[in-house]
Amino acid sequence: MKGWMTRVLFLFFRRRPQGALLLLLLTAAAQMSLAALWHGAKESGGQVPRVEALEIPLGAQAALFWPEGRTAPLKDIRVAKSLLLQAVESYTSQGTLIFLLVSPESRPELGWSPQGKGGFLSCGQVPSLAVGSLGFQQEGSVEGCEKLFGRSVITPFPPPEGEPRGTWELLWLYPGVDPQSFRWEGNPQVWTPHAGETLLAASLKAGRGPLAQAAILLLVASALAVGNGALIGYFARRQRYGALAAAGVAGDELGFLLVGDTLLAVAAGSLLTLLLAGALSFWTSLHLLPEVCYSIPLTFLAALLGVVRPFQVVKKEEVLDLLYEERRI
Amino acid sequence: MTEAALLEVENVTKVYMVGAGVTALQKVSLAIPQGVLAVVTGPSGCGKSTLLHLMGGLDRPTFGDIRLAGTAYSSLSAARLARVRRQEIGFIFQQFHLVPELLAWENVALPMFLMGKGRREAEKRARHLLQRVGLAGRADHYPYELSGGEQQRVAAARALANEPRILLADEPTGNLDSQNAAQLLDLLEEFHRMGQTLVIATHDPYVVERAQWRIHLKDGQLREVETFP
Numbered sequence: 001m002k003g004w005m006t007r008v009l010f011l012f013f014r015r016r017p018q019g020a021l022l023l024l025l026l027t028a029a030a031q032m033s034l035a036a037l038w039h040g041a042k043e044s045g046g047q048v049p050r051v052e053a054l055e056i057p058l059g060a061q062a063a064l065f066w067p068e069g070r071t072a073p074l075k076d077i078r079v080a081k082s083l084l085l086q087a088v089e090s091y092t093s094q095g096t097l098i099f100l101l102v103s104p105e106s107r108p109e110l111g112w113s114p115q116g117k118g119g120f121l122s123c124g125q126v127p128s129l130a131v132g133s134l135g136f137q138q139e140g141s142v143e144g145c146e147k148l149f150g151r152s153v154i155t156p157f158p159p160p161e162g163e164p165r166g167t168w169e170l171l172w173l174y175p176g177v178d179p180q181s182f183r184w185e186g187n188p189q190v191w192t193p194h195a196g197e198t199l200l201a202a203s204l205k206a207g208r209g210p211l212a213q214a215a216i217l218l219l220v221a222s223a224l225a226v227g228n229g230a231l232i233g234y235f236a237r238r239q240r241y242g243a244l245a246a247a248g249v250a251g252d253e254l255g256f257l258l259v260g261d262t263l264l265a266v267a268a269g270s271l272l273t274l275l276l277a278g279a280l281s282f283w284t285s286l287h288l289l290p291e292v293c294y295s296i297p298l299t300f301l302a303a304l305l306g307v308v309r310p311f312q313v314v315k316k317e318e319v320l321d322l323l324y325e326e327r328r329i
Numbered sequence: 330m331t332e333a334a335l336l337e338v339e340n341v342t343k344v345y346m347v348g349a350g351v352t353a354l355q356k357v358s359l360a361i362p363q364g365v366l367a368v369v370t371g372p373s374g375c376g377k378s379t380l381l382h383l384m385g386g387l388d389r390p391t392f393g394d395i396r397l398a399g400t401a402y403s404s405l406s407a408a409r410l411a412r413v414r415r416q417e418i419g420f421i422f423q424q425f426h427l428v429p430e431l432l433a434w435e436n437v438a439l440p441m442f443l444m445g446k447g448r449r450e451a452e453k454r455a456r457h458l459l460q461r462v463g464l465a466g467r468a469d470h471y472p473y474e475l476s477g478g479e480q481q482r483v484a485a486a487r488a489l490a491n492e493p494r495i496l497l498a499d500e501p502t503g504n505l506d507s508q509n510a511a512q513l514l515d516l517l518e519e520f521h522r523m524g525q526t527l528v529i530a531t532h533d534p535y536v537v538e539r540a541q542w543r544i545h546l547k548d549g550q551l552r553e554v555e556t557f558p
Contacts, residue, residue: 240429243426
């Protein structure tokens with residue numbers, strides 16, 4: 001970029017209080033709304049209100065299913081009292097986690113080498129589960145789990161009805177899954193493959209909600225950002241590019257100035273956005289900084305998309321279109 | 330073509346590709362010598378502005394060619410043509426086209442910045458030019474703080490910034506009242522007396538009667554060129 005371009009760009013920015021403020025606010029508004037919508041979508045898709053305690057008697061098999069392609073926030077699944085899942089910090093992109101709670105006396109018959117009072121088994125595509133000294137861990141396929149803990153295995157060891165040997169509180173479930181679908185009344189046969197399918201369907205249905213919501217919100221926010229870029233291009237073209245062309249600025253230079261003008265406005269808006277997000281994080285519990293970090297580059301991209309047409313006009317030396325109102329595109 | 334011609338228009342046709350195509354100029358040829366004050370005149374829509382734009386390299390002819398001091402525009406790339414435009418041609422438009430964010434002297438200095446002149450040198454010359462057009466006291470004002478007549482005089486000063494070979498003005502008095510129009514014409518005549526070549530597109534009879542060369546256009550065709558001493 002030539003020296004005079006930098007000078008002109010900064011002069012433009014410094015000397016157009018209303019225009020600069022408008023563009024700056026538009027940019028910041030687009031970025032903040034994008035971040036806020038994103039944050040909202042993440043919240044609605046990533047967390048659900050506290051689920052009522054779910055009682056799973058010892059010897060029962062419970063399963064959590066989540067839709068393929070979604071991230072299961074395993075660290076949010078906590079089983080109170082057991083400590084079995086509290087240490088889990090791994091994420092997995094898809095699959096099925098089955099955990100089995102068995103009575104201590106059943107473990108030897110299953111061929112386990114107990115390390116403590118509880119028993120725990122994870123199956124499916126769970127990369128690693130650190131379950132602590134109280135747990136028992138084995139990784140493998142769902143088929144492997146079924147082979148080991150299919151009905152024939154589990155049936156001999158149901159807990160006596162009405163006498164749960166332990167109570168486990170599942171505080172967090174996969175987002176959107178109706179906790180009622182996990183309630184089990186003590187009959188191990190509920191957890192048949194058929195029940196699993198029902199649960200999977202429920203999970204998939206629940207998962208679609210946040211996904212669709214997030215997609216719509218993202219679309220709205222992106223439209224805001226692209227519109228912002230288009231406005232920047234419009235204002236830039238309308239207010240000063242004809243005058244620059246009249247002063248002898250060449251088409252390619254006008255193109256560079258237009259892009260520079262846009263980037264400068266978005267950069268200033270981004271600075272304001274970062275300050276706002278920082279202030280929100282500092283004084284409130286709303287932490288938008290991570291989302292802002294995504295929304296800023298997106299807004300830059302969107303703003304550039306918005307000036308594609310004006311850029312084409314000035315770059316192709318269509319200076320007359322800038323000079324004469326009736327010919328302006 | 331005259332050998333001493335500064336600007337030569339050679340058989341120029343301009344067709345705008347609107348719908349079936351609109352022929353704005355048809356086979357226009359003329360040669361403008363250095364140092365004249367010429368006007369292009371004719372009814373609205375006759376092609377005055379189009380001819381001026383082509384002369385100034387703002388637009389390219391569909392057929393034919395234009396030469397400034399022997400250099401054919403058709404032989405120049407867009408970038409080279411822009412450089413010629415910036416260095417050799419000054420423009421004055423009806424709408425003034427001053428950059429709203431720049432002070433009057435900065436508007437005048439802008440073409441000099443584009444040519445790589447330093448700030449101090451450009452500012453000194455810009456202020457001198459503004460003094461020449463009677464606006465020394467308005468150099469540090471923004472365009473919106475100036476009257477229409479003052480803005481057009483700033484535009485005239487800007488047009489002279491890089492000491493162009495030729496100054497082209499498209500309806501320069503079109504947005505001015507009679508007093509300001511007369512003031513601007515006095516200024517342009519003064520430029521002419523200093524040796525500046527001027528071509529003015531206008532239908533203002535007051536401007537036409539002051540010109541040495543009167544180029545009459547009608548329906549995109551050259552009808553007559555009158556010359557006066």
